[in-house]
Amino acid sequence: MNPIGQTHEQPLDTLLAGYARGVLSAPLHALVATHLAIRPEGRRYVAALEAATAADIERVEPVSIADRDARLAAIFAAGESTPGEPIRSPAASGFHGDDIVPYPLARYLGASLADTPWRTLLPGVKEFRVSDNEDGEATLYWIRGGRKIPSHTHEGSEYTLVLKGAFSDMNGHYLRGDIAIADMDVDHQPHADPGEDCFCFAVTDAPLKLTGPIGRIVQKIFRH
Template identity: 55%
Template sequence: MTSTDALDTLLAGYVAGGLPEPARVLVASHLEISERNRPFVRQLEAMAGAELETIEPIPIRHRDERLARIFALTADEPPRAPPSRHDPRLPDALARFLGRDLPDLRWRTLLPGVRECRLGETDGCEATLYWIRGGKPIPAHTHEGLELTLVLDGAFSDGEGRYGRGEIAIADDEVDHRPIAEPGTDCLCFAVTDAPLRLTGPIGRFFAPFMR
């Protein structure tokens, strides 16, 4: 089970604005789906605001000119809107990030009952959607960095804990696990990694060349 400390650290990074975009989208989506951590995030935001009020303002030379340049850089990049109609399992934050609905994405089959859609690299992180048929496993693997997984639908267990809709699983290089979707319901997940996964089981090693 993801430790409270690890999740609190992730949420604090979100409030501080220090997360890469895919991780920020993942946390924002978690907060849309689940009410559990919203009070904690509001508390962190209030603390951050109070801290800012104690800081003495520092005059910035040529402030107006600098602001004009900043706004000019972003003027041609309006915020992405979610598709006018999208799968109800997708939070708005994730729908905006994807820019398309689930059927319009490019999916590929990894194994029987397991499909993925790689969304590319942003801010040094890879973002991926996984669809896992109920009762099917993902090959055992560990991590060369950090892996964040948000459950969008269904649930999975991995020996570390059980994760249902709206919950975040956090795994690092000390975790070697084999996620299995709960029988009866397909599992849809959004995963963010900052380094490659490393397959560890015999089946995973056999399929490794086909999963790159």
């Protein structure tokens, strides 16, 4: 049984395995942790992966570490923040989230949806790029009911978690807590269900490529 929703099993298994091993980027880690907060039934599956990872580690022979004490001191001095994890306000560590944004994502964002500095991408579609670099993006989307995201394809992989409402694309229909996974073979135009706004958190490991005449105009305006 797929614990996350409608998506392809192989990319999903790879994502969950990366989470269990602790090797995901900060935004992807927050995405999966937020999914598990919304869909706690998936925690058993992830726990099994974590147990398998721990068993593999136990079979590895220990090796000596040069400057062990100095390295431990550096780790403790660094505190508990995840490398590369943006903490955007002093109160972030005390922000407990809400019904739309559970704690793992609220902690990553450091703000509530009400405090998010949205910008209009198209009429009825707003975005907030949480992080943006040459390796990809982490973006919040606010899509009015019945509206569409510009058509786009991918230079890598795109992981989209539904926080509120629902949307559909060529691969299926996604509800709150579902993770949709798309890659460079997918050229799609997600659209929110009529009657309710849709909030999503999307993470890419490479830049998106907007397609179609409207998409090319939007990309020229907002991506340069």
